[in-house]
Amino acid sequence: MLGRFEEKALVRLVPGSKKRAGLKVYTGSGSGIATPKPLVDAVIAELFARGFTQSQLFILDQSERNLRRAGYLPPLSQRRGDYHGIPVLALDSDNLTHPDWFYESPLPSFPLGGEKTGDDRKSFLPYPLVAEVDFWINLPSVVDCPGIGTSGCVANASIWNVKNHQRFLADKSSTPVAATEIAAIPELSQSCVLTLLSLEKYQFIGGPNFHSLYTSFEPELCLSTNMVLLDHYVTRKMNVERRNRRFEEIPLDGPLFQYGKTLGLGEFERDSTRVEYLNNVP
Numbered sequence: 001m002l003g004r005f006e007e008k009a010l011v012r013l014v015p016g017s018k019k020r021a022g023l024k025v026y027t028g029s030g031s032g033i034a035t036p037k038p039l040v041d042a043v044i045a046e047l048f049a050r051g052f053t054q055s056q057l058f059i060l061d062q063s064e065r066n067l068r069r070a071g072y073l074p075p076l077s078q079r080r081g082d083y084h085g086i087p088v089l090a091l092d093s094d095n096l097t098h099p100d101w102f103y104e105s106p107l108p109s110f111p112l113g114g115e116k117t118g119d120d121r122k123s124f125l126p127y128p129l130v131a132e133v134d135f136w137i138n139l140p141s142v143v144d145c146p147g148i149g150t151s152g153c154v155a156n157a158s159i160w161n162v163k164n165h166q167r168f169l170a171d172k173s174s175t176p177v178a179a180t181e182i183a184a185i186p187e188l189s190q191s192c193v194l195t196l197l198s199l200e201k202y203q204f205i206g207g208p209n210f211h212s213l214y215t216s217f218e219p220e221l222c223l224s225t226n227m228v229l230l231d232h233y234v235t236r237k238m239n240v241e242r243r244n245r246r247f248e249e250i251p252l253d254g255p256l257f258q259y260g261k262t263l264g265l266g267e268f269e270r271d272s273t274r275v276e277y278l279n280n281v282p
Contacts, residue, residue, distance in 0.1 A: 001223050002046050005194060009225065013193065014050045016134035021052060023059045024129065026141040026156045027070035029203070032210030034070035035139045039198050039221070043137060044086060054085040060126060062160055064090035089128060091163055097124035098131070123162040123178075125188060135193035138227065142197070142234050143207030144214075147175035149250040150235045151208055153195045153227035154260060158182035176255035183227065184263040197222045197230050204238040205247050216241050226266030232257055 006012055013021075023043060025035035040059065047057060059072055067073045067090055072083045081088055089096055129136045140156035147169060148155055158179040159168050168178040183189060199218035206214045218237065224230050232252065239249040257268045 001196075001221065002043075005223055009194075011193060012050070013047065013135070015052055015056060018132060018134045020056050020058075020128075020133045021047060022129050022133045022136035023057065023139055024126075024136055024156060024161060025059055025061050025067075025070075025072065025139050026160060027061050027063070027066040027072065028160055029141070029143050029208050029210045030066060030069050031071065032212060033141050033143055033201055033203055033207075033215070034066075035141050036198050036200050037071055039196070039200075040072075040083075040139060043139070043196065044084075055087070058087040058089050058128065059083055060089045060091070060096075060128065062091050064092060091126055091161075096126055096128060097163060098127040123164045123167075123182070125182075125185070126161055129161070129191060130187045133191055135191055138192055138195040140195065140197055142199070142202035142231075142238070143210075144203055144205045144238065144250075145169075145175075145208045147173070148179055148256055149176075149254055150231050150238065150256065152202075152231045152234055153197060154179050154183050154231055154256060154265065157188070157192060157195075157227060161188075176259055179256065180259040180263050180265060183260070184265055189265070194223060194225055195227045195230055197234070199234065199237070202234060202238065204241040205245070214241075214245075224266075226268075228257055228260035228266040228268050231260075232268035 002013060023040060025040060027034045044057060061067050061072070064073065067088055068075070073088050074080050138153060138157050140153045142150065142152040145151035145155065148159070159175065159182065162182060168175045199220045199222070201215050201217050203211065203215045216237070222230055222233065235250050235252060239252070242249050261267060
């Protein structure tokens with residue numbers, strides 16, 4: 001699939017001037033639903049074959065705790081911060097942001113003590129993905145999430161990709177706006193070369209906390225530069241499950257898709273997209 005992508009997009013996934021690439025995974029629902037490690041292993045192997053070394057790659061997500069729970073970080077007793085030699089970075093550490101790179105909105109976020117801070121309206125961007133890579137690959141998992149509806153490709157590149165994201169989940173009417181606006185920030189979006197989505201397991205209701213009774217699967221792996229299209233595709237699958245369980249369906253013309261289209265993240269209507277199927281590719 002990566003080879004076909006390089007051929008079609010006229011892009012080579014090789015070391016460039018910065019000689020570094022990032023893999024943005026999803027571990028926010030714990031070990032129940034996370035970016036599958038075999039998929040990450042396969043992507044790493046492909047990047048190795050294209051000239052990258054262990055030190056030139058890194059895996060990144062929100063929380064050190066969740067990265068550990070999902071198996072991307074070893075137990076604390078091992079005192080290591082890598083996944084099979086690949087550095088693993090957590091956004092809740094203090095060294096992955098830059099004071100000049102943030103998404104600002106009027107929604108405040110207050111700490112547990114209730115006191116306002118100077119940065120309460122700022123969500124700091126992951127500086128390594130903004131300024132330190134030749135490219136990064138979006139490797140989401142899909143869960144239902146109040147406010148945004150489908151927490152998948154766009155969410156993994158946006159609200160699950162910044163510090164101080166809880167304020168968007170607290171005000172659900174703002175979540176699709178924040179998700180699409182963050183994902184469309186040029187310095188972040190232009191370095192995201194593609195999204196690779198596994199449907200090995202996805203959760204169609206009750207998220208983002210993991211509930212095993214509300215999961216489904218498809219033996220599919222989807223690749224696109226259009227993360228809005230991928231979210232729309234998997235939302236249709238989620239709605240089949242929700243309909244069968246008599247849950248309310250997620251609107252297929254909801255704010256996530258409309259805002260994403262307006263901000264240039266991608267079309268989602270079937271007549272404006274082309275799908276190529278690769279079956280039994282050696």
